[in-house]
Amino acid sequence: MIERPETAVPSIAQRNLEGYVGFANLPNQVYRKSVKRGFEFTLMVVGESGLGKSTLINSLFLTDLYSKDYPGPSQRIKKTVQVEQSKVLIKEGGVQLTLTIVDTPGFGDAVDNSNCWQPVINYIDSKCEDFLNAESRVNRRSMPDNRVHCCLYFIAPSGHGLKPLDIEFMKRLHDKVNVIPLIAKADTLTPEECQLFKKQIMKEIQEHKIKIYEFPDTEDDEDNKLIRKIKEKMPLAVVGSNVVIEVNGKKVRGRQYPWGVAEVENGEHCDFTVLRNMLIRTHMQNLKDVTNNVHYENYRSKKLAAVTCNGVDNSKAKGQLTKSPLAQMEEERRDHVMKMKKMEAEMEQVFEMKVKEKRQKLKDSEAELERRHEQMKRNLEAQYKELEEKRRVFEAEKVNWEAQQKILEQQKLDASKTMEKNKKKGKIF
Amino acid sequence: MASTEIARQAGEGARAVPLSGHVGFDSMPDQLVNKSVNHGFCFNILCIGETGLGKSTLMDTLFNTKFEGDPNQHNQPGVTLKSNTYELQESNVRLKLTVVNTVGFGDQINKDESYKPIVDFIDTQFEAYLQEELKIKRTLHNYHDSRIHACLYFIAPTGHSLKSLDLVTMKKLDSKVNIIPIIAKSDAISKSELAKFKIKITSELVSNGVQIYQFPTDDESVAEINSSMNSHLPFAVVGSTEEVKIGNKMVKARQYPWGTVQVENENHCDFVKLREMLIRVNMEDLREQTHARHYELYRRCKLEEMGFKDTDPDSKPFSLQETYEAKRNEFMGELQKKEEEMRQMFVQRVKEKEAELKEAEKELHEKFDSLKKLHQDEKKKLEEKKKSLDDELNMFKQKKTAAELLLNQAQQAGASTTLKRDKERKNFF
Numbered sequence: 069m070i071e072r073p074e075t076a077v078p079s080i081a082q083r084n085l086e087g088y089v090g091f092a093n094l095p096n097q098v099y100r101k102s103v104k105r106g107f108e109f110t111l112m113v114v115g116e117s118g119l120g121k122s123t124l125i126n127s128l129f130l131t132d133l134y135s136k137d138y139p140g141p142s143q144r145i146k147k148t149v150q151v152e153q154s155k156v157l158i159k160e161g162g163v164q165l166t167l168t169i170v171d172t173p174g175f176g177d178a179v180d181n182s183n184c185w186q187p188v189i190n191y192i193d194s195k196c197e198d199f200l201n202a203e204s205r206v207n208r209r210s211m212p213d214n215r216v217h218c219c220l221y222f223i224a225p226s227g228h229g230l231k232p233l234d235i236e237f238m239k240r241l242h243d244k245v246n247v248i249p250l251i252a253k254a255d256t257l258t259p260e261e262c263q264l265f266k267k268q269i270m271k272e273i274q275e276h277k278i279k280i281y282e283f284p285d286t287e288d289d290e291d292n293k294l295i296r297k298i299k300e301k302m303p304l305a306v307v308g309s310n311v312v313i314e315v316n317g318k319k320v321r322g323r324q325y326p327w328g329v330a331e332v333e334n335g336e337h338c339d340f341t342v343l344r345n346m347l348i349r350t351h352m353q354n355l356k357d358v359t360n361n362v363h364y365e366n367y368r369s370k371k372l373a374a375v376t377c378n379g380v381d382n383s384k385a386k387g388q389l390t391k392s393p394l395a396q397m398e399e400e401r402r403d404h405v406m407k408m409k410k411m412e413a414e415m416e417q418v419f420e421m422k423v424k425e426k427r428q429k430l431k432d433s434e435a436e437l438e439r440r441h442e443q444m445k446r447n448l449e450a451q452y453k454e455l456e457e458k459r460r461v462f463e464a465e466k467v468n469w470e471a472q473q474k475i476l477e478q479q480k481l482d483a484s485k486t487m488e489k490n491k492k493k494g495k496i497f
Numbered sequence: 498m499a500s501t502e503i504a505r506q507a508g509e510g511a512r513a514v515p516l517s518g519h520v521g522f523d524s525m526p527d528q529l530v531n532k533s534v535n536h537g538f539c540f541n542i543l544c545i546g547e548t549g550l551g552k553s554t555l556m557d558t559l560f561n562t563k564f565e566g567d568p569n570q571h572n573q574p575g576v577t578l579k580s581n582t583y584e585l586q587e588s589n590v591r592l593k594l595t596v597v598n599t600v601g602f603g604d605q606i607n608k609d610e611s612y613k614p615i616v617d618f619i620d621t622q623f624e625a626y627l628q629e630e631l632k633i634k635r636t637l638h639n640y641h642d643s644r645i646h647a648c649l650y651f652i653a654p655t656g657h658s659l660k661s662l663d664l665v666t667m668k669k670l671d672s673k674v675n676i677i678p679i680i681a682k683s684d685a686i687s688k689s690e691l692a693k694f695k696i697k698i699t700s701e702l703v704s705n706g707v708q709i710y711q712f713p714t715d716d717e718s719v720a721e722i723n724s725s726m727n728s729h730l731p732f733a734v735v736g737s738t739e740e741v742k743i744g745n746k747m748v749k750a751r752q753y754p755w756g757t758v759q760v761e762n763e764n765h766c767d768f769v770k771l772r773e774m775l776i777r778v779n780m781e782d783l784r785e786q787t788h789a790r791h792y793e794l795y796r797r798c799k800l801e802e803m804g805f806k807d808t809d810p811d812s813k814p815f816s817l818q819e820t821y822e823a824k825r826n827e828f829m830g831e832l833q834k835k836e837e838e839m840r841q842m843f844v845q846r847v848k849e850k851e852a853e854l855k856e857a858e859k860e861l862h863e864k865f866d867s868l869k870k871l872h873q874d875e876k877k878k879l880e881e882k883k884k885s886l887d888d889e890l891n892m893f894k895q896k897k898t899a900a901e902l903l904l905n906q907a908q909q910a911g912a913s914t915t916l917k918r919d920k921e922r923k924n925f926f
Contacts, residue, residue: 079582080582080583080584080593081565081581081582081583081584082583082584083560083562083563083564083583083584083585084562085560085561085562085585085586085587086561086562087561088561089559089560089561089585089587089772089776090587090772090773090776090777091538091540091585091587091590091592091776091777091780092587092588092589092590093776093777093778093780094533094538094590094592094780094781095530095533095534095590097778097779097780097781097782098529098530098533098781099526099527099529099530100716100718100719101716101781101782101785102525102526102529102530103526104715104716107522107525109522128520129516129520130516130517130518130519130520131514131515131516131517131520132514133514155511155512156511156512156513156514157511157512157513157514158513158514158516158520158522159513159516160516160519160520160521160522160523161523162523163522163523163525163526165522165525166511167511168511206796206797206800206801206805206806207797208793208796208797286535287535344520344521345521348520348521348522348524349521349522349524350524350528351528352522352525352528353525353528353529353531353532354528354532357532357638360638361638365634365635368633369633369634369635372633373633397824397825397828400828401828401832404832404835408835408836408839411836411839412839415839415840415843419843419846419847419850422847423850423854426854427854430854430857430858430861433858433861434861437861437865441865441868441869441872444872445872448872448875448876448879451879451883452879455879455882455883455886458886459886462886462889462890462893465893466893469893469897473900476904
């Protein structure tokens with residue numbers, strides 16, 4: 069006899085270790101395996117031409133992503149909004165990173181920029197779609213993650229506020245990708261102007277309920293303090309440069325002006341270092357996690373809900389979202405089986421009833437015919453009896469009469485005989 | 498309007514570019530590790546072995562703590578699986594450990610079905626994960642993974658060979674879980690017998706095609722130690738939670754009159770090797786293999802069972818949506834067809850029944866028609882009889898009347914004769 073196995077008991081007990089076990093080495097195992105696997109990251113830059121997007125990328129990754137051999141998109145003339153990706157493999161400290169930079173030349177450059185965000189949205193969605201399809205295959209192989217993990221949005225340093233295009237773009241993309249707004253070419257703003265500009269931008273972002281990327285709180289208070297400091301600096305004002313200049317004996321990346329050098333990596337000149345540290349050194353993994361757990365899941369659930377809730381009204385659809393489509397089909401199958409059973413039972417019932425009715429009718433008519441037949445028979449029998457009786461009476465009468473007649477005949481005969489005798493005797497008297 | 502033009506890649510695949518400074522993405526593994534540590538780890542072990550082979554003791558010894566449970570009896574009617582989850586912590590690493598024990602394994606007289614509850618249990622955990630993965634709104638990153646990552650198969654220390662129950666069970670499990678066979682209570686076997694025993698076991702496993710877990714040798718940092726450990730399989734272990742003073746240390750040991758077996762002495766048994774391999778070096782790999790190999794196999798089989806197929810393995814993109822829709826349409830079509838069939842069947846039955854009843858009705862009418870005819874005949878006969886009687890009656894009446902008339906005449910004549918006579922007589926007087 070086999071009994072069904074119990075599934076995992078939900079209650080969890082604490083246990084203290086009384087000696088060395090060794091699973092504290094798990095993080096090292098994870099480290100080792102991740103280095104072997106390598107990392108991937110997709111960064112998208114969006115903004116009008118001339119805001120220094122390509123330069124910033126080169127500064128961030130200390131490489132010439134766009135060089136003479138591989139000229140950046142800004143070098144080319146474009147008439148429409150393009151979405152172009154460049155993939156590079158960079159190595160550092162034994163760690164391999166496959167970096168994909170997605171550029172959007174032509175964005176916001178036209179006279180009529182309506183829907184210029186559409187190619188961007190289409191690109192992001194198509195990458196999510198690719199991932200969804202790869203994830204949903206029956207035979208799954210290693211799934212490369214080409215989803216856009218972060219979108220740097222370049223705001224022109226007008227000093228006033230967000231442009232309608234900025235607002236429109238961010239509103240449309242904030243629930244599809246991690247949006248990090250940056251003030252580009254920040255070396256055209258004085259610190260005070262920059263402060264005001266930042267405040268204004270943040271105010272407008274809040275007003276329009278735009279959800280830009282949020283740094284998650286950690287359990288470490290020290291880290292939280294740093295995070296709060298960074299949050300106060302949002303949006304980050306950046307300066308990029310491909311040129312290395314010597315300042316005070318040090319070689320730094322910067323922009324040389326007659327009045328001085330704006331250093332890219334100087335925290336007092338701009339927030340570039342903050343951006344680089346946050347984007348690459350501390351929160352790259354988190355950006356990927358948020359993309360995977362939030363934005364991608366959003367996309368996926370919307371996509372799948374559209375498939376399975378076709379024609380189902382909204383109230384029902386909400387409850388079905390927690391089930392997998394397969395489970396839902398199973399349930400529908402079960403429902404249908406029940407429905408069929410019920411229908412069958414009903415039809416059976418109706419059938420039986422009708423048959424019973426008909427049978428009853430038949431019986432009734434049979435009974436009726438029987439009855440009539442009986443009646444007629446009895447009638448006939450009665451008549452027969454009557455006839456019999458009549459005949460009997462008649463016969464009896466006849467016999468009687470005949471007997472009488474015979475007697476009378478006899479009497480007559482006797483009488484006539486007597487008369488004859490008397491006559492013969494003479495006329496007496 | 499902006500139009501879309503997607504992806505012109507800079508070169509095929511990713512090109513390697515040199516970095517001109519420290520970017521900082523070499524912290525990615527650390528970021529990943531931090532995330533994992535914050536999230537906590539999870540590991541599930543399944544212990545299979547006959548009652549009394551020291552499974553619980555070994556678990557206690559491995560994890561240096563006292564887990565649940567009183568020793569089980571031998572009189573279980575079937576195999577059940579008992580699972581307990583514990584939260585352990587070692588330095589800053591939190592581990593949610595689930596230990597699943599087979600209760601009653603090998604105790605029955607008929608062990609044909611012993612492996613079934615185990616296979617069912619493992620499949621149930623896979624199924625739960627699959628269902629979660631297929632949900633429309635899912636929370637995979639918070640999902641408590643209950644899939645079995647490692648299966649310790651306890652071999653009885655007979656010194657001869659594997660039991661057929663062992664071979665059968667392991668064969669059924671080797672494609673579903675990472676099997677690590679261990680020789681239990683190995684302090685009952687001498688060193689020379691042990692060597693022979695290990696060789697016998699290994700050759701039996703190989704000749705029966707049982708795939709046991711091999712420690713991975715693809716990562717250079719652990720390749721050497723893993724491959725040397727692979728040659729010591731199956732590990733001969735001894736478990737003990739009691740401590741004995743050896744020298745000036747308290748060590749875990751089993752004390753016999755002839756000596757003390759020290760659990761952590763590598764000359765005495767392979768316990769330390771097991772702990773190293775299972776926990777300290779390959780825990781993460783066991784989890785990975787479970788997810789990437791065993792779970793994928795289960796998933797593939799399950800989906801194929803349900804009729805899902807990749808439309809075209811490599812070239813055409815696989816669209817989940819289309820497949821679901823196609824499946825759904827097929828499914829609906831099936832249901833419709835079933836419904837139609839049932840209806841048709843009923844229509845058929847109704848027709849048949851109607852024909853039957855009509856037949857019966859016809860018969861009834863025929864019967865009564867014939868009866869009626871009989872009746873008519875009878876009636877006719879009766880009428881004839883009546884008529885003949887009436888004729889007789891009439892004739893009789895006539896006769897009677899004629900006779901009476903005659904009689905009357907005769908009487909009158911007689912009476913007149915008598916009268917005449919009387920008159921004459923009178924006259925005489």
